[in-house]
Amino acid sequence: MEKQGCSEMEIVSSESHSFIKLLKVNREHLVTHIRNTQCLLDNLLQNDYFSTEDAEIVCACPTQPDKVRRILDLVQSKGEEVSEFFLYVLQQLADAYVDLRSWLSEIGFSPSPLIQSKAVVNTDPVSRYTQKLRQQLGRDSKFILCYAQKEELLLEQMYTDTVVELVNFNNESLGSLDSLACLLDASTGVLNEEGETIFVSGDAGMGKSMLLQRLQSLWAAGQLDPGIKFFFHFRCRTLSCFKESAALCLQDLLFKHYCYPEQDPGEVFAFLLRFPHTALFTFDGLDELHSDFDLSSEPDTSSPWEPAHPLALLASLLSGKLLKGARKLLTARTGVEVPRHLLRKKVLLRGFSPSHLRAYTGRMFPERATRQRLLDQLEANPNLCSLCAVPLFCWIIFRCFQHFHDAFESSPQLPDLTVTLTDVFLLVTEVHLNRTQPTSLVQQNTRSQTETFRASRDTLCSLGRVAHRGMEKSLFVFNQDEVQASEVREGDLQLGFLRAVPELDLEGEQESYEFFHLTLQAFFAALFLVVDDKVGTRELLRFFQEWTPPGEAVATSTCYPPFLPIQCLGGHSLHGEDPFKNKDHFHFTNLFLCGLLSKGKQKLLRHLVPAAALRRKRKALWTHLFASLRSHLKNLPRVQSGGFNQVQALPTFIWMLRCIYETQSEKVGQLAARGICANYLKLTFCNACPADCSALSFVLHHFRKRLALDLDNNNLNDFGVRELQPCFSRLTVIRLSVNQITDSGVKVLYEELTKYKILTFLGLWTSADSTYSL
Template sequence: MEIQALPEVTAVPKDPRSCIRLLKADRERLVTHIRNVQCLIDNLLVNEYFSVEDAEIVGACPTLPDKVRKMLDLVQSKGEEVCEYLISVLQQIPDAFIDLQPWLEEIRFSPSELVRGRIIVNTDPVSRYTQKLRSEWGRDSKFLTSYSQKEEMLLADTYTENVMELLDFRNESLGTVSSLGSLLDDPAGVINQEGETVFIFGDAGVGKSVLLQKMQSLWAREELGSEAKFFFPFRCRTFSCFPPSAALSLRDLLFTHSCCPELDPDAVFAFLLRFPQSVLFTFDGFDELHSDFDLSQVPDAASPLQPAHPLALLASLLRGKLLPGAGKVLTSRTGVEVPRALIRKKVQLRGFSPSHLRAYTCKFFPDRALQVRVLNQLDASPHLCTLCSVPLFCWIIFKCFQHFDATHEGAHHLPDQTLTLTDIFLLMAEAHLNRALPTSLLQRNMRSQVETFRSGRETLCALGRLAYWGMLKSLFVFSQEEVEASDVQEGDLQLGFVRAVPEPGPVGDQPAYEFFHITLQSFFTALFLIADDKVNTRELLKFFGEWTPRGQSAASIPLPLLRLSCLGGSNLDKEDPFRNNDHFQFTNLFLCGLLSKAKQRLLRHLVPVVALRKKRRALWRHLFASLRSYLKSLPRTHTGEFNQVQAMPTFIWMLRCIYETQSQKVGQLAARGICANYIKLTYCNACSADCSALSFVLNHFPKQLALDLDNNNVNDYGVKELRPCFSRLTVLRLSVNQITDSGVKVLYEELTKYKILTFLGLYSNQITNIGAKYVAKILEECTNLTHLKLGANYITSEGGKCLALAIKKSKSILDIGMWGNKIGDEGAKAFADALRNHPSLSNLSLAFNGISTEGGKSLAQALQQNSSVKIVWLTKNNLDDEVAESLAEMLEVNQTLRDLWLIQNQITAKGISRLADALQKNSTILDICLNGNPIKPEEAKVFQDEKRFHF
């Protein structure tokens, strides 16, 4: 029981009426709204204002209103101090007396110093339940739970935020998330005011579960910045484990499968129903909702008291049919679409940026000497950095580094740039298996990887059998019986590959288990498919059917997916089945890695050589056939000199698999199948590690080509990984990719070696004046460059001047996009100098650049001496009538300009009148866009005959 002194309250003028009179005057209001008499009696007893007999008298009353009336009578009979104390309790425990808070504000109540010194006992069920939730969730979230049960790491000492990007419904960036608290209540990033769900998505291993654990920890410490009194964390995969006959009410779901109130559950549940906005749910892993259960066959769960299948409850909560107004945070792997009506904010986790990775490294390795060794190896290996940009893979790499450093007395280094994802998981498996060895103070373990895997074969096969069985059924939680049926021993469970489910599961008190991450289950599935003699080639290739293009035959086995039509979305059966099947694709990837030539020395000790060779041949044949079939099915567009192919995320997965083989022959055969010279991979969620796979294949492409990677997550690491194919790129689009000055420096170093680039797109990245100087050098040295897109970066007048000087020297540039920087008037003057008599520049955008009168006038004057520019965008600046006057003078001379965009400036009717006069002498300009300027409708009517004006 919590007992606390009343906090200090700023004194305000007291109501001249006494507290006794207040209780009498508002007696019926108090009788109506006091619902928790027991809390008041408890406090009166603790302070000896009531005797036990008084409490019994109140308790003997038959109804709640009678109890309140009797209590008020007794309190008033005991004098002014007791009445004042009663009102203080009403004020200081708002959860118990929420309906009386407006009354307390009306009377401007402030307790006396004597009453403020009295203790308050908070026995309100709602307050106590909130305290219990904070206590339990704080304890449960203290340690990271997604690794070995033998080693727990404090969340506070380990958690490092990664890049969180707000998106709109078209997946265009709305900026980054400033903090976890801002995800909930900050209006920034809201794309649907009626939506209640913050939808967070990202690739497997990017940190979605850990982010929710951090939110849980912050809420428990009251540091989340949310007003939510109740927090209910759920993992979606457990909903799939309930049998079809299961039926729960919402109350059962919350209090039985989450956390049960200690006092009066009825009162707590009634509060939840009455104030649903006080509730925050988190649902982790929406993509893991796999089940044979068909929700379309059952009615909506619209009543909080009516039992329904747990999946129906989940669907009704997400749709707002149950507890409308409650906050929801839903996570999923990339590719799962949630109906727009549900979404309030859409957030993509991008992984560690270079600064995040450095911060995480310093947290993970507090020992300075070891920290320096790790950072040095990361700096020397760009590909290792690309793998470490995924938090889960970074964690595994660092744990392996930590393990081998301790085992080999600091002499061990992780593999170099050829490290693949399969290598990471093999290292992790080796480290876990070595835990089973007896330790000695005098002798360290010096077993080779081959010896480790040979001795652990039975363990690997048993875990692989369990993983494969779950993969076939799309299940990720296993009962004790299922674990035993797979011959998994108790000792195997202690190695860290499998962990106990961290919350009560659907099977009650029986233990349940899961692999510590879905990618690990995929790894063991692939290992089992290779190591088990009974698995034939058809079964080996089972999961490759998940990426077969529509309309083509495949030896795939359909896996039942939870039908989510009840959420209001489109029919999933008509969608790409690959979209949320990452666990199958990781299995395919690990198959390619394990069956690669480099892994044969290891696997021949686990699998007969003849069987291994047979499975390798079958895999390579199927991989090449799938790649050829897929590439033929892709839509193509012929534009000028380019034969453009629009690839999909499936193509990225194929490239990943090819890269895992580490076979140059495989890479050459894959490159030979790309019958296009413009590869478009926009919005494919390609990360920096994918650039390694892309380069591995494109490095063998025999001709020059164009590469469009706009709107992905390439970042600086990815730019470094693209180095092998820069000698072939004539077009490179990397807009919206988290690229900084470091990445631009790499572009300068590589692109200027070959000087074949014609188009460079770097819109909406994180480039400053430093990067702008490198881009200027590219512009100067790449004499074929015709298009440069640098909008929405962080370039000011300094960078603008460097770019303008390079533009002035260029005789090839046609199109410059600088929208959304901050070059200001000084930068505009430099661009004006570049414009004068420029021989080639055709399109120029300086919109939204902080340009005002002086800069605008300079540009207008320069255009008088230019005969090449046809389109100028000056939207969203601060151009006024003086600039309009200069532009009018320019239009009287310039007979080349076709379009002039002046949207959202400060031009009035006076300036427009001057432009209208100039148009009488100009027959070549087609459009002048002026909407968004301070022009009244009646003023605009004056110019309605001038069809070239657009208001």
């Protein structure tokens, strides 16, 4: 409509140099589309084209159109130069006068050198708010806060890309992204043109939050899509901290609880509503939402001025009922599903590839000799290499290595044994507990791990109590009362395991706390179950009940992780469960419980818990684990196909394998192997990672018969291939297609499998490529 209007009016070319006539002919068009008079006044005053009295005359006009008319009258009365400068301001401040872009293009306005030498200041509220957002996000994203909260590293120096893979609705690969900017590319990986949400998922520790921090940094530096003028970042868990009775409009959520405009918030919000495509929203951690608030009782929110609960605003933003056209980027752990009609793209984070790991090693250890020493130890310990595929665990392992390097500079050595996740988290706990010890210039800390844990038993118990109480309620943010009730002291808060986080509340900010990472909370919850001698058998084993979703029939389950119903996104709760409930935190607690009660940890734990209680808990756990394994393996569905007795594994089986491996018990491994009453084990599309190959090999090397193994469409990469080596002597069929395996992994397969000469089929295609066979 605007273009048509422009074509119908008489347009005087700026080449005629009669800028006064140009303003007269297009007077009503300018009056209609100039909404910001302050920018014009500021620039006319700064360049001495207007006097203070001129500005006062304009400001005295009752309406905005009247102010524009008075400015035009004054500008034209002052001659051609002032009229030309007036047009120059409209051209240079395109965001402030967005409705005049096409008109300025049509008249072909080109300022003279004199006018171009004049300074133009941007006092437009929208532009100033964009600048404030850039400054805030640039400041917030500049540093990576390290685990102990005592060291900050520059994001620019430490950030390393991971494998970011576009997938379709069925999680089948569509190829990797070359850069984070491609996430917002309108032509890459679009699954649904009507969808507005880019959904990024990945396992715990894969770097979802770091990816968002990197995006914030890029936008703040002006290195993202220039069309994005607003960047709003929210953590989903904070939205569920609002009281059930809380109600606020979209403008209050964005301005009062994120970043407030320095001037004219109404004008900024009006621009956002008019041009929603200029906004990017990021919501981190959908799986960490926790709320008893019943969204089904709330009407849909489609008005930006109507107050609603923040969770209702989140749902309406993601669905496009609010700010339709704005781009939204949502993250969650693997296993969370979002209704397809909301999705525009779907992305999986796959962690570090070997090349990414080498790049990250170079950033963490700039000194060549130290870096090579670490790479040599990783080469000698495939299990550590597999853990390093997960960026969070990689960081922990590197920091532990650095600790050993600093403590034993002459010959830094990581423990010469199989390292499990429990070992890693025990080690990092020891490192940070020792930070509280007095330092000396001439003497290093020589306390053993046992002495460190024994001296810090009260701290471990109080932190464990907070973690366990949170696990029971699926809570990840704790207020002051909850922390104090668990007897957490001020010194405990300084260790870095808990960090302060502002709790959003309409009545103001109240300091709350959270564990640095969900996996760390699971570790401390498991430690509490072991160390507190008052914990009985029922409480010890409580979280194992979460292995299988209630009502899930074994015969009908798929090999995908449990579905997380999200009511507020249009899904439906299964069996009346909390729609925001994800089970990974329970599974990790079980995993760490198995590791802490393993035989190898008794020497440490006997100084923290009475021997009788420790024996009772170990016996209860093994009895339950044996019974669960027998029951689960016995009921797995089987299919007779191609001469094989094929068993279709379930997500529960993957978690059981992880727990078995964490125990490092050969007896448990042998029992699990005997329970696999089939000669074809299918584990496709189970999102298995390299560390899962360690657990798989731990069981399968006890399998006394020949076996076919199908691991197609997982995330194993070359590390996983190396971890499978112990069971190659049993395999007649192995399928490893679509697993990011490179020539390095193929070389391991060739060298190992040709030793036994029993393989009949090897699947290694990437998508539609050829199949290798030996």
